[in-house]
Amino acid sequence: MAQDIHFSQFWEPSAFANPTHIGNFDGNLKLGGQYRNQWSQFNTPLTTIYGDATLKLDREDHYWAFSVSFLRDQLIALMYHQLRFAGSVSYQKRFSRTILGGLGFQAGTRMTAIDYSRLTYDRQWDPSTGQFQQSTPHLENFNNENIYTPFLGLGASINIQKVKMLHTIDLATLYISQNKSSDFVFYQPFKITFNYHNYFQLKKNLILMPKVGVIHTASTNSINSGILAKFILTEDIDVFGGLLYRWGVDRNGDAIIPVVGAKLNKFRIGFSYDQVTSGLNQEGIKNVYELSLSYIFKAPKHQYYSIDCLRL
Numbered sequence: 001m002a003q004d005i006h007f008s009q010f011w012e013p014s015a016f017a018n019p020t021h022i023g024n025f026d027g028n029l030k031l032g033g034q035y036r037n038q039w040s041q042f043n044t045p046l047t048t049i050y051g052d053a054t055l056k057l058d059r060e061d062h063y064w065a066f067s068v069s070f071l072r073d074q075l076i077a078l079m080y081h082q083l084r085f086a087g088s089v090s091y092q093k094r095f096s097r098t099i100l101g102g103l104g105f106q107a108g109t110r111m112t113a114i115d116y117s118r119l120t121y122d123r124q125w126d127p128s129t130g131q132f133q134q135s136t137p138h139l140e141n142f143n144n145e146n147i148y149t150p151f152l153g154l155g156a157s158i159n160i161q162k163v164k165m166l167h168t169i170d171l172a173t174l175y176i177s178q179n180k181s182s183d184f185v186f187y188q189p190f191k192i193t194f195n196y197h198n199y200f201q202l203k204k205n206l207i208l209m210p211k212v213g214v215i216h217t218a219s220t221n222s223i224n225s226g227i228l229a230k231f232i233l234t235e236d237i238d239v240f241g242g243l244l245y246r247w248g249v250d251r252n253g254d255a256i257i258p259v260v261g262a263k264l265n266k267f268r269i270g271f272s273y274d275q276v277t278s279g280l281n282q283e284g285i286k287n288v289y290e291l292s293l294s295y296i297f298k299a300p301k302h303q304y305y306s307i308d309c310l311r312l
Contacts (some may be wrong), residue, residue, distance in 0.1 A: 004191050005048060005073055005082075007034055008244065008272040010213040012292040015052045015069040017193055017213075018172035019088035019104030020155035023056045023065025023158040027266075027296035030054045033176045037069045038274070038288040039075075045287075048073045062093040065116055069108075072237045079115030084108055106153035110176060113146045164201040170194070192216040205232040206229075211244070221249040228259060244272075254278050255288065266295045 007013055013034050014021040034050040036307055052069035067088040074081040086108030094100045120132035123129040155172035174191040194214040201207050228242030244257040257275055261270030274288035 004215065004217040005071070006215055006222060006224075006246075007036060007048075007292075008224065008246070008255075008274055008290050009051070009270050009292050010195065011197065011211060012270060012294070013050050013052070013069075014054075015067045015086065015088045015095065015106065016050060016071065017195065018155040018170045019067070019106040019153055020090050020092075020102045020157040020170055020172070021065055022052070022054050022067040022088050022090045022104065023092060025054070025056075025294075025296060027298050028056050028058060029297040030294060031297075032055075032292070032294035034290065035287075036290040039112065040287040044076055046073070046075045063089070065092070078117050079113075081113055084151075086151075088153075091157075092157075100161075102157050104153075104155035104157075104172070106149055106155075106174075110149050110151055111146060112149075114146065116140075117141055130153045140196070148179045166197075166199040168195075168197045168199075189218070203276045205280040206230070208230070209240070209242070213279040222254070223247055223249060224257070226257070226259075236263075238263050240270075246274075261292075266296045268292075270298075280306075 004276045005016075007016070010017055014024065014032075030053070032054075034048075037045050038050040039046045041226045044050050048071065050069070050071045052067050054065055054067040056065045065088075067090075069084075069086050069088065070082060070171065071084040086106050088104060088106040090102055090104040092100060092102035117134075120134060121138040122134045123138050124132045124134060125132050126136075151174060153172060153174040153252065155170060157170035159169075160167040170193075174193075176189065176191075178189065192215070194212075196212045198210045199207055200209075207230040209228040209230060210226075211228065211312055212223070214224075217223045224244055224246040226242060226244030230238055230239050230240040232238045241258070241259075241260040244259060246254040248254060255274035257272050257274050259270065259272040261268070264301060270292040274290075274291045276288060
């Protein structure tokens with residue numbers, strides 16, 4: 001019933017957030033990656049690595065995009081890790097000068113693994129020392145340590161372009177099949193993701209970018225919202241920065257998140273830091289940071305008006 005994997009820069013890993021958006025970039029071929037490190041205050045950080053490669057077949061008023069992606073979520077202390085491999089396809093079509101809509105589909109597999117020898121059990125507790133004695137037999141029986149489960153994802157989006165303003169709204173759902181042979185798999189049958197981005201051109205070289213990301217998994221909800229500002233320095237260089245706040249609707253506040261980044265020709269880099277505001281802030285030093293990087297190899301065949309990551 002726990003919250004699923006999330007990224008503070010939720011708009012960067014397109015295939016992970018919504019397969020519909022995999023082709024939303026100014027080019028025909030793109031490589032992207034994301035790295036997140038958290039819970040370092042417990043000396044056993046939870047690290048998440050994500051990467052994807054996307055090919056886009058561009059036409060005058062529509063395009064197809066195809067993507068392969070992987071994700072690894074790892075907690076070293078328990079030798080627990082989760083691997084996901086997925087393929088995604090997206091179709092986007094322009095219905096008018098102001099409206100672009102699309103659909104996306106994703107299929108993949110998830111492998112979860114854990115080392116049971118890293119765990120401790122009630123029978124191993126020694127009240128005389130106040131510690132667990134791992135040499136004491138625990139007499140527990142477990143199923144497989146490696147579990148494979150398939151998953152499917154669907155998404156839809158609509159982009160509405162007005163004078164000096166762009167609205168983009170998307171909704172996606174991910175279904176992970178249950179594997180009943182496991183004792184430990186963190187099983188969430190459905191994940192629903194909703195994102196809203198607004199791009200408002202305040203001045204010729206200044207764009208405001210309010211963003212809202214919502215994740216619902218089982219009985220857990222998370223909302224990440226805030227505003228970024230992008231400064232266009234030259235045709236090939238711009239920088240952005242802003243502040244986000246993530247909170248749980250039915251829980252407590254989570255983190256204040258400053259975000260900075262830049263586009264340097266075909267490179268795009270972003271960095272965010274989560275200043276924890278939940279109960280975890282009582283556990284000492286917190287270093288929750290996230291890095292994103294992407295590179296576009298080829299220029300688009302057809303030029304459309306483009307703002308930030310959305311390609312219109």
